Amino acid sequence: MKRDTIEKPIFYATIIVTLLVIIPMIINPEGANSLMNSAFGKLMNNFGWAYLWFAVMALIVCMYIAFSKYGNIRLGDPDEKPQHSTFSWVAMLLCAGIGSSLLYWSSIEWAYYFMSPPYGAEPFSVAAADWATSYGLFHWGVSAWAMYTLPTIPIAYVYWVRRNPSMKLSTACSGVIGEERANGWLGKxxxxxxxxxxxxxxxxxxxxxxxxxxxxxxxxxxxxKSFAVDLIIIICWCLVIGLSLYRGLEKGLKQLSTLNLKMAIFVLLFVLLVGPTFFILNTMSDGLGHMFQNFAKMSFWTDSVGGSGFPQGWTVFYWAWWIVVAPFMGIWVAKISKGRTLKELILAEIVWGSLGCWMSYSVLGNYALHLEINNIVPITEIIANQSTYDAICAMLLNLPMGKVILFMFVSTMFIFLSTTMDSAAFTTALVASKDLEFGEDPVKWYRVFWGFLLAALPIALLFSGGALRALQTSSAVA
Structure with missing residues (x-):
């Protein structure tokens, strides 16, 4: 007789809560946007300092655990061997953590800082370029990945060392809220x-x-560009996600993540070697140096006197989103880290995660900056008059074999999103399951169901006009 592993209270309550939230957003997206933006604005302005301090403390705590005696704790038996090769392991945690957003923002984020720089710098100046090449590295660097890593530590420890078969966020919180509450309504x-x-x-x-x-x-x-094209893309995504989830961790997610990372490396190496190589490398050095030189300033700045809103609109908003996704990353990375020590886990996320993001920002962002300042492609003008997406296409088409590399770029984004949605659905199925044996995965149909739901819900809101933004903001507020 098959066991019922579906956690029905969580399953049904999640559906009900989601419907109660999104139906008003679909009916009145403008009103929902206004309400959520107002709430989020007050949260950012009044408690932005708390987000900034949390990021710093997360980095300090992670480094302490990594280089203390606790860093030698192995996830599993004392002689446990790693479940996955280092390359596949890093590929799975990177592809889950960054998704298609990395390729998008690393190509274009610098332009916003170049046009509207922080600290009173003149737009389009050398000082603006310094901040443009460094702030993206900061937002996708060690502080951000430390926030991903922090929840991974207790989740991995409880699961692999204490061998609690329940891989849920509530279970990881049992040491703080108590086991009875973790298993009760508060945990749910x-x-x-x-x-x-x-x-x-x-x-x-x-x-x-x-x-x-x-x-x-x-x-x-x-x-x-049309609704029909968007719909076809989404259907293709759902098919890839469903197939990968059905095949499971080893044959689906692992293989897709490995392919994804190899494609991303190819795109970056192509742009680096075929583009303005020495400008990219020199500007990368400048950007890293500028970031490390101003790391403390960028980490704590709220601009309470100047009131520019830059840290709230960028750094605090980024930190809020890293925190929203952090529990998912904690569960996912814990699941794939059998046989690793806590030190290996922490350094892999913070070091490899940061290096991967820095490479993408340095290559794509600095190449685009080169086109802008040398009047080859007016990136900022295209952003202002058309869209960021058109600017990225124009940037890549300027390369030799531009159409080939644009096709590779788009394909890599497609797979990046697939791997992110795959790992998110797998993690959600774990959280919404019960009575799983140690090391057991959720049933196949349940994984596929969550994959389609996670993909279909934002898409429905996207096509309703403005409601998706309200959902994103409300989830960060929650």
Whole structure:
């Protein structure tokens, strides 16, 4: 007789809470946007300092654990061997953590800082360029990855060392709220809000990825931007996600992540070697130096006197989103880290995660900056008059074999989003399951169901006009 492993209270409550939240957003997206933006603005302005301090403390705590005696704790038996090769392991944690957003923002984020720089710098000046090449590295660097890593530590320890078969956020919180509360209504509420927040996080990736792929197809093949094209892209995504989830961790997610990382490395190496190589390398050095020189300043700055709103609109907002996605990353990375020590786990996330993001920002962002300041491609003008997606396409088409590399870029984004949604659905199925034996995965149909739900919900809101933004903001507020 098959066991019922579906955690029905979490399953049904998540559906009900989600419907109660999104139905008003679909009916009145403008009103929902206004309400959520107002709440989020007050949260950022009044408690932005707390987000900044949390990021710093997360980095300090992670480094302490890594280099203390606790860093030698092995996840599993004392002589346990790593479950996955280092390359596959790093590929799975990277592809889950960054998604298609990395390729998008690393290509274009610098332009916003160049046009509207912080600290009173003159727009389009040398000082603006210094901040443009360093702030993206900061936002996707060690502080951000430390926030990903922090929840991974207790989740991995409870699961692999104490061998608690329940891989849920509520279980990891049992040391703080008590085991009775973790298994009761409070624990279920934590898991429900985790899933709801993850839906908003997935919505961000879909909201960025779909228009970028549509713009790429338009530039490559002249396919018009339309609802039908978006729908076809989404259907293809769902098919890839469903197949990968059905095949499981080893045959699906692992292979897809490994392929994804290899494709991303190829794109970056191509741009580096074929583009303005020495400018990219020199500007990368400048950006890293500028970031490390101003790391403390960037970490604590709220601009309470100047009131520019820059740290709230960028750093605090980024930190809020890293925190929203952090529990998902904690569960996912813990699941794939059998046989690793806590030190290996912490350094892999913070060091490899940061290096991967820095490489993408340095290559794509600095190449685009080179085009802008040398009047080769007016990136900022295209952003102002057309869209960021058109600017990215124009940037890549300027390369030798531009259409080939744009196709590779779009394909990599497609797979990046697939791996992110795969790991998110796998994690959600774990959280919404019960009575799983140690090391057991959720049933196949349940994994596939969550994959389709995580993809379909933001898409429905995206096409309703403005409601997706409200969902993203509300999940961060929650």
């Amino acid at each position: 509420a934590i898991d429900i809000f985790f899933i709801f927040g993850l839906m908003g996080g997935c919505g961000t990736s879909i909201g960025l990825g779909t228009p970028m792929i549509t713009a790429g197809l338009n530039s490559l093949f002249g396919i018009p």
